[in-house]
Amino acid sequence: MFVSGYLLQLDASNSEKISRLIDNITLGKVIQGVLLVVLAYWGQIFVAKIINWLAEKVPLKYRLKVKQSLPFWRAFVLGIVGVSLINLFLNLSADNILPLTGTIAVALGFAFKDYASSVIAGVLALFENPYQVGDRVKIGDDYGEVISYGLRGIMLQTPDDNIVTIPHNKLWTESISNANKGNLEAQxxxxxxxxxxxxxxxxxxxxxxxxxxxxxxxxxxxxxxxxxxxxxxxxxxxxxxxxxxxxxxxxxxxxxxxxxxxxxxxxxxxxxxxxxxxx
The missing domain is CATH 3.30.70.100 (Alpha-Beta Plaits)
Structure with missing residues (x-):
């Protein structure tokens, strides 16, 4: 009985804090949030253009190294914008974040299960390096050069100049053949x-x-x-x-x-x- 009463009291406290946070969301904050999302979108495009331009200007042996830094810079931009959004609406305090953590985790777990799986696989791929920008890989029936490494997946440019988007969660189910593994040359x-x-x-x-x-x-x-x-x-x-x-x-x-x-x-x-x- 004591535990049950404590859980009910904790749930009521969390509900009160969530309600207070929702009340603090104003039109001005919403507009700022939209502007931050737009900034993140254009920031991703700008970073990709700068990195691709720089990769063609440096000596040939450094081209792939420059291109392979693109996922890091994209994650860096998204991280800054993400922290700014959280701080805008939640003020980054333990009292504000903890009540929402469980609710958001459950909601996102059901709504974005496949997306979350791809994101987690993408993070693991950054450390395991089964593919990088500039690699020539075969995943399933698709073969081509990795020209983009995103949060959810990669883009392959095939020999027929088609662009194929492949989610990172293919890591769990497909074999990946990499012809050059970060090198300029591929046999x-x-x-x-x-x-x-x-x-x-x-x-x-x-x-x-x-x-x-x-x-x-x-x-x-x-x-x-x-x-x-x-x-x-x-x-x-x-x-x-x-x-x-x-x-x-x-x-x-x-x-x-x-x-x-x-x-x-x-x-x-x-x-x-x-x-x-x-x-």
């Missing part, structure tokens, strides 16, 4: 197929030279040619790195175009697939 792998009677040493030499002489190749990183025998062909893979991961598909095109020119010159035999059995 490019190109497949070639030839007949079993092809001159293997010549193929190795040509593929290595094609990569070595490309203007896009990062020569400080290894160039590797590997092969595998298939029932219908000899399979070669050329593994090398472009100087800038953003040139991935231009680099692939350059390598394939120049390689096929040499293959045609040396009359290298391509595999002939057996006819399909329609019976």
């Amino acid at each position: 490019t792998v190109i497949s070639f197929y030839f007949s079993h009677d092809v001159d293997i040493e010549n193929v190795f030499y040509l593929l290595y030279r094609v990569a070595q002489t490309s203007k896009y190749t990062q020569l400080n990183l290894p160039i590797l040619v590997v092969m595998e025998e298939k029932p219908w062909a000899t399979y070669f893979k050329l593994k090398c790195y472009p100087i800038d991961a953003r040139d991935e598909f231009i680099y692939q095109t350059d390598l394939v175009r120049r390689a096929k020119r040499y293959f045609q010159r040396d009359n290298l035999p391509y595999p002939i697939l057996p006819p399909l059995d329609n019976n």
Whole structure:
């Protein structure tokens, strides 16, 4: 009985404090709050433009480092505005904040469950670094460059120049493949197929030279040619790195175009697939 009475008294006290806080919300405070929200919105845009502009001006080796600072600056702006809003309406005192904490937590927990999950995953991702701005990642069926890291999710720019928004809570359910992990270079792998009677040493030499002489190749990183025998062909893979991961598909095109020119010159035999059995 004593505990029950104490809880009722505590609940009445909290209700009184909440009521008093609501009464203190004036039109002037609401207008200030709206202005702070607008300021946060434009602040996010301004920070993104400044960081992206600066990333293109600094030396190439620092470009990704500058871009990867964008989530921090966005969180910094949101943090300042968030604290200002709380101070505006709650005066940041324990007597004002504690009565609302439980109520707000329950309300937000039900109303924004998925959003909260994405935000928490985004915070964890800042420490675990499965992806950063500038990384080339594959999440589910989507592949592209991370061009934006927001509070709820990231934006990928695909090879077809589409923008895909992916919530951070995919961390819980999807595997994430990262091609460059914060580095400028991302390994490019190109497949070639030839007949079993092809001159293997010549193929190795040509593929290595094609990569070595490309203007896009990062020569400080290894160039590797590997092969595998298939029932219908000899399979070669050329593994090398472009100087800038953003040139991935231009680099692939350059390598394939120049390689096929040499293959045609040396009359290298391509595999002939057996006819399909329609019976």
